[in-house]
Amino acid sequence: MEKGYWEKIAPSYETEIFDVLKNDTSGKIVKAILSFAGPKKSVIDIGCAVGKWMPVLAPVFGKVHAIDISNNNLKIAAKKYPQYTNITYERVDMSASRLLPHTRIATKNNLVPVNRSKIKNYDSAICINAILTSSLKKRNLFFKHMASFIKKGGDLVLVVPSLESKLFSHIIANKFNVDNAKKDKAPNGKRAISQIRFIKDGVTDIDDVPTKHFLKEELDLLLSLAGFTVEKIEKINYKWSTEFHKPPNWLKNPEPWDWMVKATKK
Numbered sequence: 001m002e003k004g005y006w007e008k009i010a011p012s013y014e015t016e017i018f019d020v021l022k023n024d025t026s027g028k029i030v031k032a033i034l035s036f037a038g039p040k041k042s043v044i045d046i047g048c049a050v051g052k053w054m055p056v057l058a059p060v061f062g063k064v065h066a067i068d069i070s071n072n073n074l075k076i077a078a079k080k081y082p083q084y085t086n087i088t089y090e091r092v093d094m095s096a097s098r099l100l101p102h103t104r105i106a107t108k109n110n111l112v113p114v115n116r117s118k119i120k121n122y123d124s125a126i127c128i129n130a131i132l133t134s135s136l137k138k139r140n141l142f143f144k145h146m147a148s149f150i151k152k153g154g155d156l157v158l159v160v161p162s163l164e165s166k167l168f169s170h171i172i173a174n175k176f177n178v179d180n181a182k183k184d185k186a187p188n189g190k191r192a193i194s195q196i197r198f199i200k201d202g203v204t205d206i207d208d209v210p211t212k213h214f215l216k217e218e219l220d221l222l223l224s225l226a227g228f229t230v231e232k233i234e235k236i237n238y239k240w241s242t243e244f245h246k247p248p249n250w251l252k253n254p255e256p257w258d259w260m261v262k263a264t265k266k
């Protein structure tokens, strides 16, 4: 899932891309965000896409900075929420080797050139299902830049796909032939080899796109290496209907999940 993919999908984002905010019926993510929100606090939404989290963030933070690799997504977000005057938008590639020293930040009416060294770090950050790239190098850079945006002692809410959940769903599908899983053709040739290589690194397809999924222990380690203290890692559960077209009636708990991490910057 690289820049071209996100730019192309932007116009149909609403129907194509899983809506974490809507599907987290437990409200755990919103609750985690509200635990550190405040009118004097700033927050950066990393990988904001079309701005689904703006109605959660803008009313409870003093300043919201929304960043994404996709210009198209940012344009849609800015158009959607003209009522929030405390949001700024910026195109940033979180997997770039080096963040550009000169950038442009969009306010409600202007596009202002800014020297990055003049931008203060944020009190807090959210990053909801944005670290998805199959490239290890790009993920490493993403974690590094994410840490660099947050003040010492600042808060982070990170949500990522769970590898445990993905494997669990596959096991259930195969054992009980959910959605005719037994009829799925096994890949062969080059595709089979690349799938084996990928799965060993936690990369498995979502809608035919190789997507990084994380283990709980892996996340704990990655975040502490990136300069965070992990407070908690929790499941965000979703209905089985988000995974299967026809989930069996008896299939209840555990439901599929993403991992949510609450952490603070060391």
Ligand SMILES: C[S@@+](CC[C@H](N)C(=O)[O-])C[C@H]1O[C@@H](n2cnc3c(N)ncnc32)[C@H](O)[C@@H]1O
Pocket: 001, 006, 017, 019, 020, 021, 046, 047, 048, 049, 050, 052, 053, 067, 068, 069, 070, 073, 092, 093, 094, 095, 096, 127, 128, 129, 130, 131, 142
């Ligand atoms: C699945 S969407 C999640 C959007 C949003 N956080 C939400 O919960 O609705 C992932 C977003 O991450 C962005 N993204 C992916 N790689 C990125 C990168 N290297 N730098 C900045 N944004 C990136 C994509 O453009 C996309 O908008």
